[in-house]
Amino acid sequence: MRATVMDIYRLLPKTNCGKCGEASCMAFATKLSEKEADISLCTQMTDKEREKLEDALAPAVREIVIGTGEKAITIGGDDVLYRYELTFYNPTPLVIEVSDDLTDEEFEKKVKTAEETEFERTGETLKLNAIAVRNKSGNTQKFVEAVKKVKDSKLALVLCTFDPETMKAALEIVGDQRPLIYGATEYNLQNMADLAMEYDCPITLFVPHNLEKMKELSYSLRSEGIKDIVLDPGTFVKGGTGDTLDEFKMIRRLAVEQRDPDFRFPIMGVPAIYWLIGKESEVEKGIREAVTAAKLMNSYADILIIHGTEIWELIPVLTLRQSLYTDPRKPQAVEPGLYEFGELDESSPVMLTTNFALTYYTVEGDLKSGNANCYLLVLDTNGRAVDVSVAGNQFNGKAVAELVKEAGIEGKVNHKTLIIPGLGAPVSGEIEDESGWEVLVGPRDSSAAPDFLVKLKQEAK
Amino acid sequence: MDKMTKLLKLLEKTDSIEINEFRMDFEELELQIVPAVQQAIKKSKQQREKEMLEALKFVPPIESYPGSVTEVQLGAGKRKSVYLGGQTALYRFEEPQPNPPVVTFDVFDIPMPGLPKPIREHFEDVMDHPGDWAKKAVKEFGANMVTIHLIGTGPKVMDKTPRQAAHDIEEVLQAVDVPLVIGASGDPKKDPIILEAAAQAAEGERCLLASANLDLDYKRVAKAAVDYNHAVLSWAITDVNMQKTLNRYLMKEGLTPADIVMDPTTCALGYGIEFSIDVITRTRLGALKGDTDLQMPMSSGTTNAWGSREAWMKNGNWGPTEYRGPIWETITGLTLMLCGVDIFMMLHPASVKILTEIGNTFTKEYMTTDLPDISGWITELEN
Ligand code: B12
Numbered sequence: 091m092r093a094t095v096m097d098i099y100r101l102l103p104k105t106n107c108g109k110c111g112e113a114s115c116m117a118f119a120t121k122l123s124e125k126e127a128d129i130s131l132c133t134q135m136t137d138k139e140r141e142k143l144e145d146a147l148a149p150a151v152r153e154i155v156i157g158t159g160e161k162a163i164t165i166g167g168d169d170v171l172y173r174y175e176l177t178f179y180n181p182t183p184l185v186i187e188v189s190d191d192l193t194d195e196e197f198e199k200k201v202k203t204a205e206e207t208e209f210e211r212t213g214e215t216l217k218l219n220a221i222a223v224r225n226k227s228g229n230t231q232k233f234v235e236a237v238k239k240v241k242d243s244k245l246a247l248v249l250c251t252f253d254p255e256t257m258k259a260a261l262e263i264v265g266d267q268r269p270l271i272y273g274a275t276e277y278n279l280q281n282m283a284d285l286a287m288e289y290d291c292p293i294t295l296f297v298p299h300n301l302e303k304m305k306e307l308s309y310s311l312r313s314e315g316i317k318d319i320v321l322d323p324g325t326f327v328k329g330g331t332g333d334t335l336d337e338f339k340m341i342r343r344l345a346v347e348q349r350d351p352d353f354r355f356p357i358m359g360v361p362a363i364y365w366l367i368g369k370e371s372e373v374e375k376g377i378r379e380a381v382t383a384a385k386l387m388n389s390y391a392d393i394l395i396i397h398g399t400e401i402w403e404l405i406p407v408l409t410l411r412q413s414l415y416t417d418p419r420k421p422q423a424v425e426p427g428l429y430e431f432g433e434l435d436e437s438s439p440v441m442l443t444t445n446f447a448l449t450y451y452t453v454e455g456d457l458k459s460g461n462a463n464c465y466l467l468v469l470d471t472n473g474r475a476v477d478v479s480v481a482g483n484q485f486n487g488k489a490v491a492e493l494v495k496e497a498g499i500e501g502k503v504n505h506k507t508l509i510i511p512g513l514g515a516p517v518s519g520e521i522e523d524e525s526g527w528e529v530l531v532g533p534r535d536s537s538a539a540p541d542f543l544v545k546l547k548q549e550a551k
Numbered sequence: 552m553d554k555m556t557k558l559l560k561l562l563e564k565t566d567s568i569e570i571n572e573f574r575m576d577f578e579e580l581e582l583q584i585v586p587a588v589q590q591a592i593k594k595s596k597q598q599r600e601k602e603m604l605e606a607l608k609f610v611p612p613i614e615s616y617p618g619s620v621t622e623v624q625l626g627a628g629k630r631k632s633v634y635l636g637g638q639t640a641l642y643r644f645e646e647p648q649p650n651p652p653v654v655t656f657d658v659f660d661i662p663m664p665g666l667p668k669p670i671r672e673h674f675e676d677v678m679d680h681p682g683d684w685a686k687k688a689v690k691e692f693g694a695n696m697v698t699i700h701l702i703g704t705g706p707k708v709m710d711k712t713p714r715q716a717a718h719d720i721e722e723v724l725q726a727v728d729v730p731l732v733i734g735a736s737g738d739p740k741k742d743p744i745i746l747e748a749a750a751q752a753a754e755g756e757r758c759l760l761a762s763a764n765l766d767l768d769y770k771r772v773a774k775a776a777v778d779y780n781h782a783v784l785s786w787a788i789t790d791v792n793m794q795k796t797l798n799r800y801l802m803k804e805g806l807t808p809a810d811i812v813m814d815p816t817t818c819a820l821g822y823g824i825e826f827s828i829d830v831i832t833r834t835r836l837g838a839l840k841g842d843t844d845l846q847m848p849m850s851s852g853t854t855n856a857w858g859s860r861e862a863w864m865k866n867g868n869w870g871p872t873e874y875r876g877p878i879w880e881t882i883t884g885l886t887l888m889l890c891g892v893d894i895f896m897m898l899h900p901a902s903v904k905i906l907t908e909i910g911n912t913f914t915k916e917y918m919t920t921d922l923p924d925i926s927g928w929i930t931e932l933e934n
C-alpha cells in the first residue's frame with residue numbers, strides 16, 4: 091500500500107521550521123504524498139532519514155529511464171491501480187519495431203515515420219517515442235548494421251534479440267545510450283544479466299504465460315544486483331486475450347497492493363504480435379493491433395511495441411494515452427480572456443467559446459486551419475465544455491457580459507455582434523440582455539466556423 | 552529476573568538479535584548463552600529460509616468481495632433470454648463472469664440520413680423499415696440484441712404519436728426473437744409517454760426501457776416497467792452519487808435491482824473517456840464492496856463515439872474514415888468493457904465483432920485456453 095500522509099509525516103523532522111516553503115511538516119507531507127513537492131526541499135534531515143523517507147515514497151512500480159539526454163524516456167512510476175485514486179504517471183511510450191531484414195530504403199523509411207509521426211490534440215503534440223530494432227534475420231552482422239543505422243536517431247532504442255552474442259555486438263555500438271535490452275528468457279538469463287550489468291542498461295524479462303517462472307527469474311535478476319527490469323508476460327490475442335489481461339492485472343496488483351519486490355516493475359506489451367497470429371488482411375491487422383494496444387494500455391502496460399505505422403491506427407492509441415494520463419486532480423482548462431486569430435481590424439468578427447482545454451483547442455485548431463480572421467473570447471467555465479456549462483449554468487448572460495467588459499473588446503472593434511457556439515443558443519437572449527451586444531448563434535461544430543465567417547462577410551457586402 | 556533470563560526470554564521470541572552494548576564474562580557465555588544463541592540462530596535461519604521460499608512462491612492475488620452484481624434477465628415471452636451481470640469478482644482470474652458482455656445493435660424508426668457513411672452502407676437497403684433493419688442486424692451481423700430508437704417521436708423530428716411508436720415496436724418484435732432495448736427521442740416531456748406506449752405494446756417480452764433519468768418523469772417510466780414486465784435503464788451523467796440517488800428512487804417505485812441496468816454515461820475516446828473510466832470503475836468497485844445502490848449491471852452508449860470528429864471528419868492527414876470510425880467505436884467500448892460494462896449499444900458490424908470476441912474470453916477460467924507459442928516472435932514476425 092502507498093504511504094499515507096501520516097506515514098510520511100512520521101518520517102519528517104516534525105519541527106515545522108518552514109524552510110521547505112510549507113507552513114508545517116504536515117503540509118509538506120501532504121505535498122509529498124501528492125507528488126507535488128520534492129524531498130530535497132526539506133533541508134533538515136540526515137542522509138539516513140532521507141533514505142528512509144525516499145524508500146517510503148518510492149512508487150509501487152519502479153521508474154526506469156531508457157535512453158540518455160534528449161532521447162531519454164521514463165516508464166513506470168505508478169502507485170495506484172485506478173487513475174481516480176491519484177493519477178497515472180509516465181504516459182506509455184509507443185515503440186515502433188524495425189526489422190534488421192528490411193532493405194536499406196524500407197528501413198530508413200520506417201525509422202523516419204517513427205521519428206516524424208505527429209498528431210495535434212488539445213494543444214499537445216502527440217508523438218511516437220522509441221525504436222525497437224528487431225533481429226529478424228537471426229544474423230549478428232545484420233543486426234549490428236541495423237543498429238548502426240539508428241545510432242544517431244533522435245529516439246531511444248530497444249534492442250530485440252535473444253542471442254547474447256548478438257546483443258553484445260549491438261551494445262558495443264550503442265551501449266552508452268542506455269537502450270532497453272530485450273530480452274532475458276529462462277534460457278539466456280545469466281548471459282543477458284551480465285550484459286545488463288556491464289553496460290548498465292535496463293533489461294526486459296520475457297516469460298510468456300508463466301508468472302511463477304517470471305517471479306523466479308525476476309528474483310534471480312534482482313539477486314544479481316540488477317535494478318531496472320521490465321516485465322513482458324507475453325501478449326496473447328484473440329482467445330488468449332483473457333489470460334494476458336489476467337496476467338497484466340495480477341502483476342500490477344501484486345506490485346501495488348502487496349509490494350511484491352519481484353513484480354514492482356513496468357510491464358511491456360507487444361501488440362506487434364497480432365501480425366504474427368492474425369490471418370486477416372493488412373488493414374484488419376492494423377485495426378486489431380490498435381485495439382490490442384488500447385486493451386493493454388488500459389490494463390497497465392507501461393511500454394508497447396508496435397509494428398504498424400499507419401496514422402489511422404496510431405491516432406486512436408495516442409488519443410487514449412492522452413486521456414488515460416491526464417491528471418484527474420486538475421481541471422483541463424486554458425486561461426480565459428481574449429485571443430486573436432489572423433489579421434484583425436476594427437470590423438473583425440468576435441466569437442465566444444469556453445475555457446475547457448478540449449473545447450478551446452478544438453476551436454483554435456479549426457480557426458487556424460480555416461485561416462479565420464477573428465477575435466475569440468474565452469469564457470471561464472471552470473474548464474467545462476459548452477453544453478456542459480450551459481447545463482451547469484457557468485455559461486450565462488452575466489458571466490459573458492463581464493467577460494466582454496474585462497477583455498476590453500469594446501475598445502478594439504467598432505461593432506457589437508457576438509457569435510456564440512450553436513450549443514449556447516439557449517442563453518442567447520440572456521447574453522443580449524446583460525451585455526447589450528447582439529448575439530448571432532453560430533454553427534454547432536466549430537469546424538464549420540471559418541465557412542460561417544466567410545459567408546457573413548459576403549452577406550455584409 | 553537476572554540479565555541472563557531476560558536475554559533468554561527475549562531470544563525465545565526473536566529471530567535475530569542486535570547486540571549493541573552488552574558485556575558478559577566468558578564462562579557464563581559459554582555455559583549458558585551459546586546453546587541458546589545457537590538454537591535461536593538455527594531457528595531463525597530455518598525461519599528465514601521458509602520465509603524466503605514463501606516469498607518466492609507465486610500466489611495469484613485473489614481478493615474476496617462482500618458484494619456482487621445482480622443478474623438481470625432481458626427477453627422473455629417469445630424472446631430468447633439474455634443475462635447481464637452476475638459478477639462476484641472484479642477480475643477473471645478471481646472468478647470468471649457468469650455472463651459475457653452483450654452487444655445491442657442500434658436500429659432507428661426513421662431512415663436516419665445523418666448516420667456516418669461507413670454505417671449507412673451496411674444498412675442502406677433496410678433503413679425504411681425498422682423490422683428489416685433489426686432482422687439484418689441479427690441475421691447478418693449476429694446481434695445478441697437490438698436497440699430500437701424511437702427518434703421519430705421527437706417533437707422536432709417527426710413528432711410521431713405514441714400509437715405510431717407502439718406500431719414500430721410491434722414491427723420489430725415480429726421481425727426478430729432477440730430481446731429489445733427501447734429508446735425514445737430524448738425529449739424529457741414526451742419520452743415517458745412514448746416509453747409507456749412502447750412498454751404496453753411489448754408486454755411480457757422483458758425489454759429494457761431507455762431511459763429513466765432525473766430530468767424526466769421517471770416514475771412513469773418505472774411504472775410502465777412494473778406494469779408490463781420490463782427492465783429500466785437508469786441514466787445518470789458521470790456522477791456516482793446521482794446514480795445512487797436515481798437507483799434508490801427507482802426502487803421506491805417498485806423496481807428491484809434485477810429490473811435495473813445503469814448507464815453511467817459514455818464519454819467517447821478523446822472526449823472525456825477518462826470521466827467514464829473513473830465513474831464506471833468506482834461504480835463497479837462500489838458494487839463489489841457491498842453498496843446495494845450500485846449492484847446493477849452497466850450499459851454503455853458506445854455509439855457516442857461516432858460523434859467524435861476523429862471518427863467522421865474527412866481529413867487527408869488522418870487516413871480514411873472507413874477505418875477510423877470502427878476503431879473509435881471499438882476502443883471506446885473496449886475501454887469501458889475493461890472497467891466492467893455489461894451491455895454495449897453499437898452501430899458498426901466490425902466493431903461489434905471485435906468487441907464480442909474479446910468479451911467472450913471473460914467467462915473462461917484462467918489457464919484453460921490453448922495459447923500459441925510466441926517465444927520466437929523476434930524472428931517469426933513478418934517484416
Ligand atoms: C464530458 C461531459 C461532462 C463532464 C464535464 C467535462 C467538461 N470538462 O466539460 C462532467 C462529468 C463533469 C459533466 C457534467 C455535467 N453534464 Co455533461 N457531458 C459531457 C459530455 C459527455 C461531453 C462534453 C464534451 O466534452 N464535449 C466536447 C467539447 C469539445 O464540445 P463543446 O465544448 O460543445 O465544443 C464543440 C461545440 O460546442 C462547438 N463550439 C465550441 N465553441 C464554439 C465557438 C463557436 C463560435 C462555434 C461556432 C462553435 C463552437 O465546437 C466544438 C467542437 O465540436 C456531454 C455529452 C456529449 N456531448 O457527448 C455531456 C452533456 C454536455 N452533459 C450534460 C449535463 C446535463 C451535465 C450536468 C448538468 C449533469 C448534472 N445534472 O449534474 C453536469 C453539469 C456540470 C456543470 N457544468 O456544473 C448534458 C447537457 C444537456 C443539455 N444540453 O442540457 C449532455 C449533453 C449529456 C446529455 N445528452 O444529456 N458532463
Ligand code: SF4
Pocket residue numbers: 102103104105106107108109110111112113114115116118131132133134
Ligand atoms: S523543512 Fe522539513 S522540518 Fe522544516 S517544515 Fe519543512 S518538512 Fe518540516
